[in-house]
Structures are given as C-alpha cells and as structure tokens.
Amino acid sequence: PFRGAAVCLGLLCALLVSAIIVSTALSEHNTKLVGELAANQDLMNLNSNLSTANHILQSDYTNVSTTNRRLAAEKEHVSRERDRLNWNLQFIFQFDDFPVKKYCSQNIVCNSCQDGWILFQTSCYLIVQYDPPWKTWTESQQYCKQENADLPVIGSRAEQVGHCHTKEYYDKYHGYWIGLTDKAEDGKWLWVNGSHQNLTDGQTGGDCVLTIPNNAPLANWIAVRCDIQNSWICESRALIWSD
Template sequence: MEEEISYATLYFKNGGAAPNEEKQDSTIYSEVKPKGAATSVPISVVINWQKANLSDLTAEKQQLITERSILERETAELRRVRDNLNWTLEVILTFDTFPVNDFCPNKKCQPCQTDWHLFQEKCYLFYNADSPWKTWQESRTDCKTRAADLVVIDSLHEQEFISNHTKYYYDTYHGYWLGLYNIQHQNWVWLDGRNDTLGYWLTEQFGDTGQCALLIPGKTPPHSWDAAGCTMQNRFICERDALIRSN
C-alpha cells in the first residue's frame, strides 16, 4: 500500500515571505585614476628647460677645454725645464773639474765663463794673447783643456758674429784658427765630421796654401777664410755649449 505524503504550510514571522535564492553580487565598474597623476606640461616650458640644460653643458665643456689648455701649457713648461736641466748637466759632465766660480760668480750661474762670448747657445773664446801664438794642433789642444774645441761654423750668421769679434794683429797674413782642415788635398772637413758647404774663402790668393783654415780679420764675412800651413802660429777661437740655454 502506497505511503501517504502530507503537505504542510509554513508561515514566517513578521509576514516575511520565503527567501528567494541568494542574488549574485553585482560588480560596479568605475573609472580608476592613478593617485597624483601628472598634468600636461606646456611645450614651451620643456624647450626652455632643454635650452638651459644645453647651455650648462656647453659651459662645462668650455671649462674643460680651458683646464686642458692650462694643463698642456704647464706640461710643456715642465718639459722645457727638464730639458734645460738635462742640457746643463751634460755640459757640466764635459769638465773633469767643473769651474764653479767661473760660471757662477756670487752663486749666480751664467751661460758662459768670464771672457767667453755667448751666441745662440754656444760660448766662444777669442784667444787674443800676445806672441808666441800656437799652431793649429796646439790651438786645438788648448781648447780641449777648456772642455771645448776649435770653432765649427754652421751659418753666415755665426760667421758674421765671429768676424765681428776678431781683430787685426801683427800682419795681414795672420788670423784665427778654425776647426776646419783639408784631407789629402781634397775635401775640407769640420771637426764634427761634416764636409764644409759654406766656402767662405778669400777671393784672391793670400799667402802660402796649406791644409788648415784661418779666418782673416777685417775681411768681409763671406770671403775671409784662408788655407794656411798647420804649423804656422796664430791666434784661435774655441767653442763650447753654453751652460744655460736661453729658451
């Protein structure tokens, strides 16, 4: 026999109706703006800022260029001082005993010793002693005792300087020995090994010919050398590097 099913009616207090199915929560979308969002900047402001920044960079670049130029000048000056000191040291080392009092009287050094003449970083001694004078070889030996040698002429300018510091003595055939000699009656050679290319010889025959060169005082500089016998006794000119360079 089938079971009977009884239905009952349910009542809610306060007259509330039976709850419906739970409604889904609705999602509400709204415009989301980032907190503190930047506002637009006028283009003129950006351009002015870029100009100012470029101006600062240009000024910094110019400052660096100026500082570099100063450093280059200082470096060049230090290099010059170093080179001059090395030059002075080399000159000192040419002496067996350096004559301090002759070069540095009153503790102040000068380019040349007393009685020597300065010309373009060279010192010259014009031997003007009275007779007896010296042969070419004796003259050279005398120069070497002074840490020097007979003069080697490099230019007309130097030739003019030497001519202006020589003077007539005894007779027209006597002069000043130069560091120039003849090899086997062929080439005229200076003591530094160079063949002579200047050729400041007298234009006329002047006395006996020989294998050593004299400068005759009173002649025009481009025409004042004479070839004389090496055993003839004459005055002479010594040359050496200056102790202190002028540059």
C-alpha cells in the same frame, strides 16, 4: 494644428541635434587646441632647458679648453726644463772636476759661460788675442781642449755673423783658427765634429782654415798652412738656465 506642431517639433529636434553636433565639434576643437597649447608649452620648456644645457656645455668646453692650454703650457715648460737639465749634465760630465768658481759667484749667481767667454745661442766662445808668439792650428786645438772646448764649428750664417767680435791684428793676412781642416784627406774639408763643409777654390791654399776679421760674413774663410801662427777661437757648450 497637430501637423504644424509636429513640424515645429521636428525643426526643434533638428536644431538641437545640430547644436549638439556643433557643440561636440567645438569641444573637440577646444580640447585639441588645449592639447596643442600644452604641447607647445612643453616644447618651449624643452627649448629653454636645451638652451640652458647648451650654455652649460659651452662653459664647460671653455673651461676644458683653458685647462688643456694650461696643461700644454706646463708640459712644454717641463719638457724645456728636462732638456735643459740633460744639456747641463752632459756639459758638466765633461769635467773631472767642474770649475764652479769660473761659472758661479759667491752669492750663488751662475752664468752660462766662464768669465771672458762670449755667449752666442747655446755656445760659449773665447776669442784668444794674445801677443805673439801665437799658435799653429794643432797647438790652438790643444789649448782649447785644455779648456774643455774645441776650435769652433760654424754651422749657420747667424753663427758666422756672431764671430764679428774678432778684431784685425798684425796685418790683413792674419786671422783666427777655426775647426775646419782637410788634413785627414786632401780636398775633403771636415769640421772637428766630423761634419762636411764645401770650400770654393778661392778659399783654398792650405789645409787649415782661418776666419779673417773685417771681411764679409761667409766670405772670410781662407785655408792656409797649418803651421802658420795665428790667434784662435775656442767653442764650448753653454750652461742653460731657466727662463
């Protein structure tokens, strides 16, 4: 009987030890799970905080981008205003006595060009179509200089097309003096501002250049004798006002 009791007691002890081991293992596993769950919750909280911070940064970036675009637009506007003022000052300083009444009315409304002048891009043009007698190339330039202007310099196709306001008069051989001549050196065609221009052989036949109305743009220049009398065009700077 005692041996049987001892065996049963031994088995009970073994079972208790096993139960203790299993219980300890389960406790450690549960502790580990609790720790992992806590760590996972921390990661979830961190992810939520990072997401919130990311939204804040995106909002700040959008605000900064908007501010930068606004500042860039303001800088461009200030730059345009500065260039406009410098342009107008250079124009006004050409005059000993600026003719305000020719540009501005009594209610302080000012135009870019004088009355009777045509605005094109940044220049004003006066197309003189007086009755005869007209003027030679030199006389025409002198007239323009009295108006603080000069015979026109045509530097682009658009500007040439812009001179289509000219009208045919007297006959098809008469035109309008422009500021191109080779009087200084034969064959070296220069504008009145000193820039160079090429002419084809078909356009040459004298030392001063006319633009002929009704001819195709860029094909309506012809060089003739400078002492022939024609109408003429004057060109001056335009006053540039704010947008």
